Amino acid sequence: MVRSQLNGIGDGARAILAPLCGVTTAPFRRICLEHGADMVVTEMISSEAMTRGKEEDCKAIRGLDTDQGPLSIQIFGGDPVRMGETAARLSELQPVYLDMNFGCPVKKIVNGNGGSAVLKDVDLLGRICREVVRRSSVPVSAKIRAGWDKPTGERVREYATVIEDAGVSMLSLHARTRSQGFSGVANWDLIAEAKRAVSIPVIGNGDVRSAADVVRMREHTACDAVMIGRAAIGNPWVFDEVKTRLSGEEYTQPTPRERVRTMLRHVREAVRIDGEPGGVIAMRKVLAAYLKRLPSARSLRGRLMTVKMLAELEDVMSAYLAEIGPLAEVPCGGDVSVEEFASEC
Numbered sequence: 001m002v003r004s005q006l007n008g009i010g011d012g013a014r015a016i017l018a019p020l021c022g023v024t025t026a027p028f029r030r031i032c033l034e035h036g037a038d039m040v041v042t043e044m045i046s047s048e049a050m051t052r053g054k055e056e057d058c059k060a061i062r063g064l065d066t067d068q069g070p071l072s073i074q075i076f077g078g079d080p081v082r083m084g085e086t087a088a089r090l091s092e093l094q095p096v097y098l099d100m101n102f103g104c105p106v107k108k109i110v111n112g113n114g115g116s117a118v119l120k121d122v123d124l125l126g127r128i129c130r131e132v133v134r135r136s137s138v139p140v141s142a143k144i145r146a147g148w149d150k151p152t153g154e155r156v157r158e159y160a161t162v163i164e165d166a167g168v169s170m171l172s173l174h175a176r177t178r179s180q181g182f183s184g185v186a187n188w189d190l191i192a193e194a195k196r197a198v199s200i201p202v203i204g205n206g207d208v209r210s211a212a213d214v215v216r217m218r219e220h221t222a223c224d225a226v227m228i229g230r231a232a233i234g235n236p237w238v239f240d241e242v243k244t245r246l247s248g249e250e251y252t253q254p255t256p257r258e259r260v261r262t263m264l265r266h267v268r269e270a271v272r273i274d275g276e277p278g279g280v281i282a283m284r285k286v287l288a289a290y291l292k293r294l295p296s297a298r299s300l301r302g303r304l305m306t307v308k309m310l311a312e313l314e315d316v317m318s319a320y321l322a323e324i325g326p327l328a329e330v331p332c333g334g335d336v337s338v339e340e341f342a343s344e345c
């Protein structure tokens with residue numbers, strides 16, 4: 001593989017579904033691929049759980065299908081040996097990338113020295129990368145934030161260089177530091193810095209919500225692909241929009257009926273994996289995200305937050321479509337706030 005190429009991803013729009021714990025489950029990944037995502041990334045998988053005989057705690061390892069389209073499997077942890085061992089096992093499934101999470105800011109994860117905590121120790125970062133590259137049978141990628149506290153171009157260049165020198169094949173950067181959480185605006189200049197520092201492909205991430213943002217980020221940073229997170233929650237159509245607009249065509253948003261059909265399919269597939277009521281309850285936040293783009297759906301939100309069974313949800317949604325009448329066939333959507341999805345990771 002030529003180093004600047006992306007493994008398994010064509011030259012088109014190059015819009016990737018970001019890893020989102022609690023969201024990028026197998027059903028959602030499949031739906032996003034069908035809607036034009038060029039690659040999808042799993043929720044992060046704990047290398048501690050995988051190597052301490054606690055695989056059953058790792059919900060994210062369910063449904064790791066590599067035959068639906070380009071899949072990247074993400075792992076996290078602060079111990080090079082455990083990360084290497086996990087990479088060896090999961091790369092046997094032949095994803096297009098085995099991804100390492102060096103960005104998660106969540107207390108529980110950083111207290112265990114995983115996620116963005118690794119960015120505090122560049123030597124450890126290099127050791128984890130080298131061991132994972134050594135043990136993985138597929139190309140390895142790394143997803144980082146812009147640092148632990150103060151965002152500087154110098155830090156980003158250092159991380160990028162250490163990661164490239166360790167043999168990693170691709171780098172994704174969420175252009176905020178750990179201390180910034182999800183506040184303010186992602187600093188895309190830092191993505192441009194990373195891109196200038198290394199020859200491996202660099203994926204830009206942070207605050208992309210539309211096809212126009214994809215174009216802006218690519219122009220601003222020269223990144224090789226763009227990763228979309230919060231804007232895809234309850235909205236796999238964002239990938240259709242990117243594909244269609246980047247190929248110069250007019251894009252039409254889906255109708256409420258189409259949005260509801262996809263939402264119910266998503267829940268049905270989740271129930272097939274997780275059963276009832278677990279599969280429905282676990283999806284409540286995601287259901288709220290689907291509702292955000294539907295007309296006159298505010299009053300539904302409260303009801304969906306208590307729904308437990310699929311049949312109940314199907315009844316509520318068909319009553320809603322009947323209630324809105326002809327509006328059910330009128331394209332709807334557009335830009336909505338994604339801030340509320342930022343609390344978890």
Ligand SMILES: Cc1cc2nc3c(=O)[nH]c(=O)nc-3n(C[C@H](O)[C@H](O)[C@H](O)COP(=O)(O)O)c2cc1C
Nearest residue numbers: 018019020021044174206207228229230341342345
């Ligand atoms: C609910 C949620 C869960 C997330 N889970 C992960 C994860 O498992 N691994 C990871 O590397 N990043 C995770 N992230 C970070 C996203 O992948 C992404 O970097 C971030 O949301 C910025 O992109 P956006 O502005 O397009 O949302 C998560 C973010 C959110 C909001």
